[in-house]
Amino acid sequence: xxxxxxxxxxxxxxxxxxxxxxxxxxxxxxxxxxxxxxxxxxxxxxxxxxxxxxxxxxxxxxxxxxxxxxxxxxxxxxxxxxxxxxxxxxxxxxxxxxxxxxxxxxxxxxxxxxxxxxxxxxxxxxxxxxxxxxxxxxxxxxxxxxxxxxxx
Amino acid sequence: xxxxxxxxxxxxxxxxxxxxxxxxxxxxxxxxxxxxxxxxxxxxxxxxxxxxxxxxxxxxxxxxxxxxxxxxxxxxxxxxxxxxxxxxxxxxxxxxxxxxxxxxxxxxxxxxxxxxxxxxxxxxxxxxxxxxxxxxxxxxxxxxxxxxxxxxxxxxxxxxxxxxxxxxxxxxxxxxxxxxxxxxxxxxxxxxxxxxxxxxxx
Ligand code: SF4
Ligand code: SF4
Ligand code: SF4
Ligand code: SF4
Numbered sequence: 001x002x003x004x005x006x007x008x009x010x011x012x013x014x015x016x017x018x019x020x021x022x023x024x025x026x027x028x029x030x031x032x033x034x035x036x037x038x039x040x041x042x043x044x045x046x047x048x049x050x051x052x053x054x055x056x057x058x059x060x061x062x063x064x065x066x067x068x069x070x071x072x073x074x075x076x077x078x079x080x081x082x083x084x085x086x087x088x089x090x091x092x093x094x095x096x097x098x099x100x101x102x103x104x105x106x107x108x109x110x111x112x113x114x115x116x117x118x119x120x121x122x123x124x125x126x127x128x129x130x131x132x133x134x135x136x137x138x139x140x141x142x143x144x145x146x147x148x149x150x151x152x
Numbered sequence: 153x154x155x156x157x158x159x160x161x162x163x164x165x166x167x168x169x170x171x172x173x174x175x176x177x178x179x180x181x182x183x184x185x186x187x188x189x190x191x192x193x194x195x196x197x198x199x200x201x202x203x204x205x206x207x208x209x210x211x212x213x214x215x216x217x218x219x220x221x222x223x224x225x226x227x228x229x230x231x232x233x234x235x236x237x238x239x240x241x242x243x244x245x246x247x248x249x250x251x252x253x254x255x256x257x258x259x260x261x262x263x264x265x266x267x268x269x270x271x272x273x274x275x276x277x278x279x280x281x282x283x284x285x286x287x288x289x290x291x292x293x294x295x296x297x298x299x300x301x302x303x304x305x306x307x308x309x310x311x312x313x314x315x316x317x318x319x320x321x322x323x324x325x326x327x328x329x330x331x332x333x334x335x336x337x338x339x340x341x342x343x344x345x346x347x348x349x350x351x352x353x354x
Binding site for chain 2: 046097098099100102103121123124125130
């Protein structure tokens with residue numbers, strides 16, 4: 001019985017992923033690709049992913065951008081607000097390396113890994129919507145599977 | 153009433169029900185012509201570094217030696233998949249999407265040279281640049297200590313109290329002149345231009 005319930009829970013969870021995204025300082029190219037995921041061509045909701053911008057309701061945080069100093073504490077705040085189980089996915093080159101902003105004299109402090117734990121990253125400048133989708137779809141169920149059981 | 157019946161009938165059509173419940177957008181496939189991260193081909197790298205010099209993203213590409221073979225290495229997370237390195241490589245060592253096919257079809261290529269520029273308001277006519285240039289010294293071993301030369305073949309010489317650039321095209325881009333200029337008056341810049349047709353074949 002417990003097992004069956006657990007299976008149902010896992011299945012439901014993997015089909016109901018709530019995503020919120022935050023841009024901590026980039027060119028907005030990756031934001032546009034995330035928005036393209038919402039549009040009918042890629043239609044993120046057919047995979048059971050719902051995007052809204054309230055960290056308190058989110059399971060997955062998409063982090064975009066190369067972290068400007070003003071964002072450092074705010075990004076941590078947002079991460080704290082997300083209820084467990086949670087996972088952060090870095091979208092684009094910026095959170096990984098700083099990309100084109102990673103030059104002398106720029107006000108960015110990549111990588112984003114220094115501030116919050118990142119479970120997966122999707123490189124690209126910008127990454128394709130398909131890559132973003134498959135990253136969310138592959139990483140989220142892994143983290144959420146048997147979450148409560150693994151905590152014990 | 154008629155319209156209600158119409159709607160009910162419309163929505164009970166098996167076809168409609170099927171699309172309503174089982175609709176799926178196209179599968180998530182990347183078309184083959186999309187530019188991916190540049191991949192190695194079989195060709196041998198000559199270590200000319202054209203790929204590294206044209207790359208716009210910091211830290212995206214490095215030409216490294218593995219055992220006795222040099223070859224470019226692409227770093228995802230830095231590379232922006234612009235494909236410029238694929239186009240710039242004279243040997244066709246890298247490939248991505250259909251870039252190589254298109255450049256072959258259209259006969260396009262990158263043409264690069266070094267541009268020398270002296271800021272006359274900073275230059276104090278010392279001639280260090282002309283004297284230190286290894287190409288200059290090769291061409292005219294009798295080069296004057298002040299940068300004067302009787303040869304018309306040198307890259308640059310002091311002429312009439314100022315630096316005159318004669319043969320920019322001979323510059324190898326070593327930047328020795330830049331390093332030896334006490335005033336940072338001379339600048340060497342690598343210029344790249346896209347060319348097509350006969351020019352590209354040359
Ligand atoms: S594709 Fe563009 S960004 Fe990537 S290594 Fe080549 S030149 Fe650099
Ligand atoms: S990959 Fe091509 S452009 Fe780059 S160093 Fe090798 S031969 Fe030159
Ligand atoms: S860059 Fe080198 S080759 Fe070119 S002018 Fe300066 S010293 Fe001479
Ligand atoms: S080394 Fe500099 S200051 Fe001297 S002549 Fe050349 S450009 Fe002018």
